[in-house]
Amino acid sequence: MTTELRVLEPAEWDEWYGMLELAFGGVTEAPEERALYRSLTECERSYGVWDGESCVGTAGAFSFRLSVPGGALVPAAGVTMVGVASTHRRRGILTSMMRRQLDDVRAGGEALAVLTASEPEIYGRFGYGIAAYTTRATIDTNRVRLGVPEGTDDVTLRLADPAKALGACEAVYARRVPTRPGMLARQPGWEKQALLDPASDRGGASPQLCVLAERAGEVVGFARYAIKPEWSPAGAEGVVIVRDLEALDPAAEAALWRFLWSVDLTSTVRIHSRPVDDAWQHLVSDVRRCAPTQRDGLHLRVVEVGAALEARTYQAPVDVVFEVADAFCPWNEGRWRLTGDAKGAVCVRTDEAADLALSVRELGAAYLGGVSLTSLAAAGRVREIRGGALVEASVAFGSPVAPWLPHGF
Missing domain, CATH: 3.40.630.30 (Gcn5-related N-acetyltransferase (GNAT))
Structure with missing residues (x-):
């Protein structure tokens, strides 16, 4: 054939x-x-x-x-x-x-x-590593209380038509993108994906709804959600399905969560995809009753080792030589010296002795700072050659916030 x-x-x-x-x-x-x-x-x-x-x-x-x-x-x-x-x-x-x-x-x-992988086992052999995870949760809002930070009451909320509010929401989203690794800057046309809401996919839920958080007339956050009405002999047990939530400060974010917690005739908030370090987990009174679960989100492949490692910064000074294995893209094979800090980095080929040995798959997993090189080493996926190099590189590669992909593609 x-x-x-x-x-x-x-x-x-x-x-x-x-x-x-x-x-x-x-x-x-x-x-x-x-x-x-x-x-x-x-x-x-x-x-x-x-x-x-x-x-x-x-x-x-x-x-x-x-x-x-x-x-x-x-x-x-x-x-x-x-x-x-x-x-x-x-x-x-x-x-x-x-x-x-x-x-x-x-x-x-x-x-x-x-x-994003329909079957995660497929793409590892092509050099992709899981670089960002996502959290799901189903929260019993009748039993889980929500504490909010000072200033939350200064935020006003307004229901808005999702299409008419799109520009304001996109402005908030654009300001959020550089603050968390793994987020995608919207290219022209991609803003329409946020409004995609086929009736056939709602599963009995309402059309998409939108609430804006405002302070002094400025939109500082938004949530897009749907409501699925459900009833039992005891009364209303509706579900709030959270699709998107972005905010520019903790008070605005807490105000949006408090609103979603308190929608009339509902008793559950269902979260499909949030960062693993998302703030709501520190606002709830009982995280066990939120039933959080974690799954893979963004898979990343380093295509050009030198250019990729130079494109990001490092949260601590680093000077290490990687021995990289990459059978599928052999131009990446060999030793690379990375020197960098919070201001920038240089990564070039070298003949110097290697400090760490790993495949391009592990390099991709660690690239956004959400998976530590030390944890990969514990699984036998990274090998330390020079003593101390593993901790040095692992600390440098870390990120103050967990990477997260906000939407699929």
Whole structure:
């Protein structure tokens, strides 16, 4: 059987995307969702694998800017829409697409590639490490009290039409991006994703709602949410489903959480994705009754070691030589000397003796500061050669706040 891998032509998009839907279970997306992702697809960065006239493989990339430790927004390929027809599995199609994609990412000058994984075990063999985690929670608001900091009562709240409030919400979001690694600066068109709300996906919940937090006439935070009415013989037991929440200061954030806690006819707040160090966990009276769970979020691949390590800053002075293994992208193989601090960094090839040995997968996991090199070493994934180098590098690579990806792609 002969297959052909080629760049996607716009006229092929419907068949290409239809194959992707089939690979993910065969449920056709709502028309508005399909239309949005058609408008966002960068065909010149997308690939199809064709068997005759049939599309049997898909992969694409979005041109993103990713926040990294130090606040810089670094160009990154957002790997997306990856699928292989069930009739063509285990024939090297996925590997061929990953090979072509990473070669093109490198040629385009992007030092990083990122993705969210439907199956986390798939992408490790292509050099991706889990760099950011996310927290989910289901909170019993009848039994869990919420304490708030001083100044919370100075924040006023206003319900707003989500579409009309989009500009104000995006302004808050843009100010938040440099403050937490792993966040994506919105590229043109991506603001529409925040409003995507197909009725077929609501599962009995209301259309999207929006509340703005204001101080002295300025929007300082927002929450987008939905309400799912539920009733029992004892009365109302509705659920508040939190979709987005961003705020510029602790009081504004607490005011938004307090509002979501107190929506009439509800007894549960359900959080689908928040940072693992999110502030609400320190406001609640009983975190056990919030049932927090953690799962993988952003997977990151270092495409160019030198450029990637120079793009971020380090929270403590560091001077280490890494011995990097990278069979899939052999241009990264070898020894790299990283010197840096909170002001910047330099990373160049060297013939000096290695201090630490690891694969590019572990380098990607540690890159945003949410996974420590010491924890990877404890799992046997990083090897210390020079005594003291592991602690030095691990402290330097850390981040004061946990990395987090606020939305999928």
